[in-house]
Amino acid sequence: MKRIYVKEEWCLGCHLCEYNCAFANSGLTDMVKALRDKPIYPRIQVETDENGVTYAVSCRHCTDPICVKSCIAGALSKKDGVIEIDHSKCVGCLTCVLVCPYGAVVEDGSGVAQKCELCMKNSCGAPACVKGCPNGAIVYEERQAVPASD
């Protein structure tokens, strides 16, 4: 399946992915209306390492997802490889946040969990972070289970 992968050598640390993510999942059609004067709760996080290398972290859509196994409400599930969250079932216990080893499940600002769903459920249709990355540092593609050295 296609997943989001990071090419950190090309990440500029511009954080546009976070804004594009927040906008894509806002349900609004205007970015200004969606994001101006508000804190953003993106499902992708740009990190900076000790050498100043930046890269974006979002859900890995693990083959053996501990978040799905840990969800007390059965709100997280894996469909066709995509780990989805059913917001109507989530009660906001945040157990998923506690167990995700990559810190990819985060609170949405209102107390419930959210995570990258590859923009399958919003109007974007394909990951907004990938589309908006100005330098090809985030890609959406098929890769083999053996870690590719890219």
Next chain:
Amino acid sequence: MSQLEGQVRIPSGCAVSAMISRDGRRMNGESIIESMIPMHDRSNGLGGGFAAYGIYPEYKDFFALHIFFNSRQCQSECMTLLKEYFEIVQDEHIKVRKLPQITDEPIIRRVFVSPMQSVLRHLQIDEKELVVRIVNRINAQLEGSYVFSCGKNMGAFKAVGFPEDVGRYYRLEEYEAYCWTAHGRYPTNTPGWWGGAHPFCMLDYSIVHNGEISSYDANRRFIEMYGYKCTLQTDTEVITYIADYLLRRQGLTLEETASVIAAPFWSTIDAKPEAEKQTLTYLRNAFPSLLVTGPFSIILGFEGGLMALNDRLKLRSMVVGEQGDMVYIASEEAAIRVMAPDITNIWSPAGGEPVIVKVKEGAF
């Protein structure tokens, strides 16, 4: 006054026709004249002409210069020049038949010449090269004189008019040739000039051509590096020079020459067996400026044969017929059917595929 060939480049459409006996049988001009009649509409009366091979057996060792002069003064100026380099073997009028359709005639002379050996030794060139140089000089520099044919045992006959009228005007039924080519012209914006009619000749090469080549200036500017002067700015002229350059001066074969002028596409070349691919690649690489693009169907006449060639996209019509020892080539099948009414073997050669016909060795 409108500009003539040489002052401006004039595009034109055309009709071509040719007949050749592989056995070297000589035939009078009646048939080739007739062949142009069904293609009347391909010409517009502004130029017609013929080339005939094997017509001067008694003078076959001499260059036969056919020359237009605008005046007696031009004629004497030109003859003075010729005499510096050649012995004049014979200097005569070309006999014509007065016709109402053919007007504004220049003085038309036929001069058989033989290069002076002392001159050749002095210039360290061969006789053909001398002829080329002097003819180029006359045509480029002597205003009012125009050598329109300069080969051995062959001659071109051309005028402003429809080709069938031109043929009768020159009384071609009185000449006997083993190979005839003919041309009718449809220039788009000129009153026509006798010199501008086809065929265009250089030594024994004659070209009749239907088309308008888009590579003209690339070809011209290249060939002019080698002493040729494209005074007429016509396709036929430049193609004749290209043929002369490749065949005579570079020593390419007819097939190789065709592969330069109408080079196969790279996609075709790249798919060929290695040896052939190398040769074709070499020819395109070595003579890129002699690739001729745009529509053309040409018939190149030379001593002992002819070659017909279409542009590589075959943007102009050309059909070939074969019957017995005879080969016929024309813009339209109708013309061939005039020359050989009961012919059965008629085909249309592919673009860029040369049709080479040679008279049996020793038969001309």
Next chain:
Amino acid sequence: MNFYPEFEVERNDSRCIRCRVCERQCANEVHWFDADGKVMLSDESKCVNCQRCVTLCPTRALKIVKSDCRLRENANYSDQTIKEIYRQAETGGVLLSSMGNPNPLPVYWDKILINASQVTNPPIDPLREPMETRVFLGKKPKHIRRNADGTLDTKLAPQLTLSMPVMFSAMSYGSISYNAHASLARAATALGIYYNTGEGGLHEDFYQYGKNTIVQVASGRFGVHKDYLEAGAAIEIKMGQGAKPGIGGHLPGTKAVGDVSKTRMIPEGSDAISPAPHHDIYSIEDLRQLVYSLKEATEYRLPVIVKVAAVHNIAAIASGIARSGADIIAIDGFRGGTGAAPTRIRDNVGIPIELALAAVDKRLRDEGIRNNVSIVCGGSIRSAADVVKAIALGADACYIATAACLAMGCHLCRSCHTGKCNWGIATQRPDLVKRLNPDIGSERLINLMNAWRHEIKELMGGMGINSIEALRGNRLMLRGVGLTGKELEILGISHAGE
């Protein structure tokens, strides 16, 4: 002396979402976020109008505009002229500029129009018929030779084979970034054309692209060694550059860092100064010696290019080069780009490539030596139309660099000499170099060239020409508009309507 900034940052606060991408992406540090007022602020005096922030601003909240605060109008002493005087009065220094001459000098390409077929001759549809753009660069044989069996001896002097008549011209590793070189090398390889190392040597990572690389030997001889010469497909001797004829080059020590210094074979941090002349070439016969030295060194396997700036007597110079043993002459016109050049030189020395090319092609034909060399012209070839016009004037191929930089993201802010290229091209700062992802850079170069190739084919098809060699030197396909008789004469073309 303080001036009002040349550009103003216009920020539409009602659209700004404070994402701070402008701040993060500006190497000139124009923008910053004021946490107290929660607003973005800017120092416009630092802005070079590279448009990086404008391009990346996700809400189009930004634009950079030319400031209208000008000195009193004076047609003779322009605002810029006066400010340059102030700057020089302050610093006592030579003014530096980058990229090509921006002044409104004639662009002859724009005054030349291309022919098309109508009625008497059919245009050719490149989507239906083959349309060939393959070009060979190198000496053509004077006479054919035959083998004993009568077949043609197909051996030729070394040639470059181009899928289309465009190459990426010299930009050194140092003047541009590793990623820019990677993009050019990868694109040239994918396209079947060539890129040029410039005078900076060849980074070891790029030897793999050698088949599509022209290695340059310039007056400083930086990075030149045997393996380098042998790595490429051709060797270019750089005698001059259109943007700065008559002067050498200067890579400041700040750019000679890391791999750049290693590749140039100079100590880290040292200025790389290429002298104005090659000190072993004070005359044409010296050039011939260098040409043959390089041929000897590479066993006559590679064609040698001699690149010269278009200067007044270019035709005579070219004639000399054509007899020097060189296989290809590259002529660089005065509008060509540079990573840094003295402003006065860039803007006042040299002649337009169109005139130089026409004069050279004509001279070589007049002398019957056009077949000795191929001609490559550069110095602001901006489009497929320019390419077609150049070929029709007589060039075998064109060199492009500014257009290639634009494809890679350059916004022509003409600040290369500062080393802070926000687009990751003319810089060695790792954080900026990173901004040019060669996956993207090479793809964009490939796209550009493919687009041009399509356009060249369309233009050729319109002229009824289906192979590029039939266009070369085919000046009948060109007409001038608004040119004087003298200009037309030099260009060797007729006026439109003639």
Next chain:
Amino acid sequence: MKHYVIIGNGVAAAGCIEGIRSVDTESSITVISAEQHPVYCRPLISYYLEQKTDPERMNYRTPTFYADHGVTVLYGKTAEKIDAGTRQVTLNTGETLPFDALCNATGSAPFVPPMKGLETVREQFTFMTLDDALSLEKAVTPESKVLIIGAGLIGLKCAEGLHDRVREITVCDLAPRVLSSILDETCAAMMQKHLEANGIEFLLGNSAKEFKGNTAIMQNGDKVDFDVLVLAVGVRPNTALIKNAGGDVNRGIRVDAACRTSLPEIYAAGDCTEYRDISADTDKIMALMPNAYMQGHTAGVNMAGGEAVFDQAIPMNSIGFFGLHCHTAGSQPEGCEMYEEADEKHIKRLFVKDDKLTGFMLIGHMHRTGIYTALIRNQTPLSTVDFARLKLEPQLAAMGSAYRSKVLKGVV
């Protein structure tokens, strides 16, 4: 074709079903469900009272879950006896079910200590099952005064659930602090303060010793009046079936990392078991939902002939009250060092021993805490990561570029 029997119908059972079916899609599975509900997760009952969910959405899986997995559920039946020798289960109805492999997922039951006069309390409830919650819901009114015995996870979640439905809630516990099983004093104090700010009253270090109708008499002699009593003192694992079958049972059913009991082909998973806490290297009852699922899944895979282990169990809890969240995991072994950050609204305490993160308590800021959890779970030597940075913020950046590459460039 095998016969699998699962006793219990909680999350461990669901895990077991999914584990079996990941290996064996053919054989029969029978689930013995004491409750009349399809699988739901018990911790959700407080959210039900809070009206954040409803019985339909509480379903742990889709309505067609059992059908999709080819499972027969015997609702309202209980297992009376397991015969390990003949491999059959006897139900309360007297029926017997043969099995090839069995999973005991019986969970736990509320523990109600003997208290004098308890029988005099009319409205008394435990708080474990959906039925408990439904009964409690019926019993309370906006005027109710509720006394909850037990300030642990269940008691406090019950308090939060009832908060908007009743007039007054008092929570008492013998322990001196709230959430004593997972929080230390400082953290408990912050949590308690927050609960009190939301109107919950506490009587700590003090519990009811006697009831007289609707009055509780506390150990210190105080009297507390109430309308409704909730007993949330604690739970005990349901171990009887295994114990009676001769299995090894301590406080819980002892299982190994493959979730095997001491009896052949009999597995156990979930709250009824006692297993290894790798953070403390001791066996424990860790009645935690995520662990229950993973144990169930592990048991299922092994029952069906596959191979699986769950050897990364640690205690962990994610719990929040009235918007203040708390994450805890692992343990605080003797001699561990503590890294602390704290302000009024948040606390971060990380416990380190022998170059490993052994546990943490976080209140207030829950961003990406799973990265810490993974450090405990994977027993990552802290010398191999940039712990100084990690302390400040959980981030992959501190985990080294090789790990990051593996995670972000490959399939994990």
